[in-house]
């Protein structure tokens with residue numbers, strides 16, 4: 015997970031209105047900063063080898079977290095076998111890799127142009143179950159932003175048949191460039207994410223989908239596209255993988271797209287403008303085709319989600335979930351000092367420590383009316399896969415899961431006067447969080463960069479896209495001690511020098527007082543949800559509302 019940089023302007027406003035940090039309200043327990051520090055230090059120690067899924071580091075992590083959950087007084091809440099719950103949920107993961115360099119050829123009106131993997135194009139190893147890809151001269155169709163959004167009266171496909179064809183799409187959503195329209199303006203809706211575009215192409219039976227890269231709407235450069243697409247790929251093992259993936263998924267460079275359009279007698283910029291309107295119709299790139307040929311190495315590895323639970327006293331079949339991922343990057347490329355262990359002390363030993371201590375607090379309080387599940391998921395770093403697997407194979411029904419509170423990469427320093435969440439979603443759970451935070455002397459600072467789509471890059475999203483109200487808490491950076499200058503400096507230093515690097519290590523001078531303070535608020539929020547009978551929902555204009563409302567009759 016990438017921690018968020020809050021904007022200076024928003025910070026200035028929030029610190030102006032923030033009260034001094036107030037003592038926690040009477041009902042919230044006190045969280046022990048020393049225990050948070052000890053747990054973080056253990057999980058981030060070299061002995062845990064960077065907590066790579068399906069490595070010896072996973073075994074160590076699972077044993078340790080289960081021991082902590084047991085000691086806290088939680089019950090096992092994982093896979094059900096012979097009437098007994100295990101402490102884990104097995105998560106089978108598909109691992110695929112292209113063998114050698116793929117042969118990729120663009121045919122432009124009879125002229126064959128070979129494309130170099132990683133340079134003009136970045137094709138992913140397929141996750142639809144294929145063991146080889148052999149595409150011969152498939153036609154290419156430009157489908158605008160590749161969006162079907164009935165609640166916004168928007169359909170880029172207009173009934174075009176994509177069978178046997180490769181769809182070519184723009185990244186982000188139709189109103190990103192104008193900043194005004196039906197897709198949240200600058201903020202990215204799920205329709206803007208490439209994951210959505212692949213899924214939509216699969217629903218339409220396309221042979222492939224290529225996303226045209228542009229740095230501003232993607233929010234990252236080509237290097238990121240290349241690094242995250244041409245290496246080993248992972249997905250959950252799906253019952254029907256072709257319903258989620260097309261055989262050929264990839265990106266092409268903007269300049270290549272412009273020249274492909276030109277060869278077909280089309281103007282890329284003009285068509286992009288048209289794609290920003292409802293009247294857009296798909297356009298065939300005349301006399302052009304793409305061929306692709308390569309073999310695929312495919313295997314299944316098994317990782318695990320760790321699941322602790324407190325059964326509800328009154329409504330055991332209704333669930334509140336706290337979640338955090340335990341995995342990190344494992345052992346990898348050495349840094350300048352020769353360190354190869356990616357300890358992940360902040361990302362996400364902090365969230366796991368928080369999860370254990372929340373479990374401890376609830377286990378020592380009067381029983382909640384609803385069941386509370388403490389879900390420590392795997393493979394977040396491989397693409398939110400542990401949470402995706404849980405949400406696709408829920409241990410407790412999603413329809414009666416009242417809400418999900420996720421924690422990822424928390425700040426181990428002193429307390430803040432503010433907090434944030436990933437993305438700019440509107441939901442009742444956020445209103446509740448804002449109200450609770452006020453009692454803890456904290457104000458809400460919105461994600462200042464919602465166009466980057468952080469909402470879709472943390473584990474709560476696996477639940478959100480299925481309609482479950484879900485939110486990812488983010489530590490603030492208007493520090494009580496040092497204000498936003500200190501908070502922002504620490505944030506920037508972390509992103510530059512430690513994020514996803516072997517140096518994300520436990521530090522003796524981390525006080526953990528901020529986390530201890532914030533956990534009081536997150537406890538209050540979850541406790542209210544577990545004892546109030548309330549069913550928070552998404553705002554009426556949210557793209558996740560419809561999925562929730564389908565199961566409304568199960569929440570009476």
Ligand SMILES: [Zn+2]
Pocket residue numbers: 015016361395514
């Ligand atoms: Zn991460």
